[in-house]
Amino acid sequence: MQPSPSMTPERLTALSAADRLRLVDVWEAAVRATHHFLGEEDIQFFKPRVREVYLDAVKLVCLRAADGQILGFIGTAEGKIEMLFVDPAHHGQGIGRALLKHVLGEGGITAVDVNEQNPGAVGFYQRMGFTVEGRSERDGQGKPFPLLHLRIANFSS
Template identity: 30%
Template sequence: MIRKFEERDLETVMGLWLEGNLQAHSFITERYWKDNQELVRDLLPGADLYVYEEEEAGRPDGFIGLSGDYIEGLFVRGEKRSAGIGAALLDFAKKGRGALTLRVYQKNERAVRFYLRNGFRIRQEGLDEGTGEKEYEMEWKGEGR
């Protein structure tokens, strides 16, 4: 089930954020992610966050953060990846929206393929100034757009 983030989810969501970034972005130093943990911890409660949670598990296995029609991040617990959680979170975000955008590192090929499979297209290339890494800006447009 997908539900709105609650304060009690913060530690689990932070764990998913750090684990996901370290696993998916081995081309960026671990120190970068750890140095940004407190900033993210402060920003998360104010974001538009939704978590995916199986009732019997009692803890979130994934989450998506939105800022309007922009996807700030999508994270799924390592052992739960490729089980449909990420797609379910994306489908949830698409409901009621005509378009969504996001940025993803070009070297994160698994994520790029995931977004392409889920209807996104590469709109342009750019550079993340914080890391110096090349990234894609991707977009999804609903039917008829």
């Protein structure tokens, strides 16, 4: 399904139980489709943290299908994109781009950390104007998943 121009990003201020479950489902499906460097143990380590901690630590914006189902979401905090996940059944349909443009258009977002081992995400952010400004050997949890630190200087939609 192609997102229609009438679909607009929606800020999620209070997560309903159904929305929280759907966000975790989108996260897990997207991670399984794109984070091939993670093992099952890693996914199970992160899943409860996404559900119980990470979703509440960011400002969330989602994009829904006409039937109300969340297709993708982005979370930001303190000038940084902390998460961007799209249901893999809808990859390549402009959902991630629409979400990213929305938060960049609101202003104040200038950075994102991306798993170096996720070349699709690295390429996506670079196509959107981000450049690599640094690298860390480990992720925020101290796990051996190198991160690239990206920054965008100017955004114009």
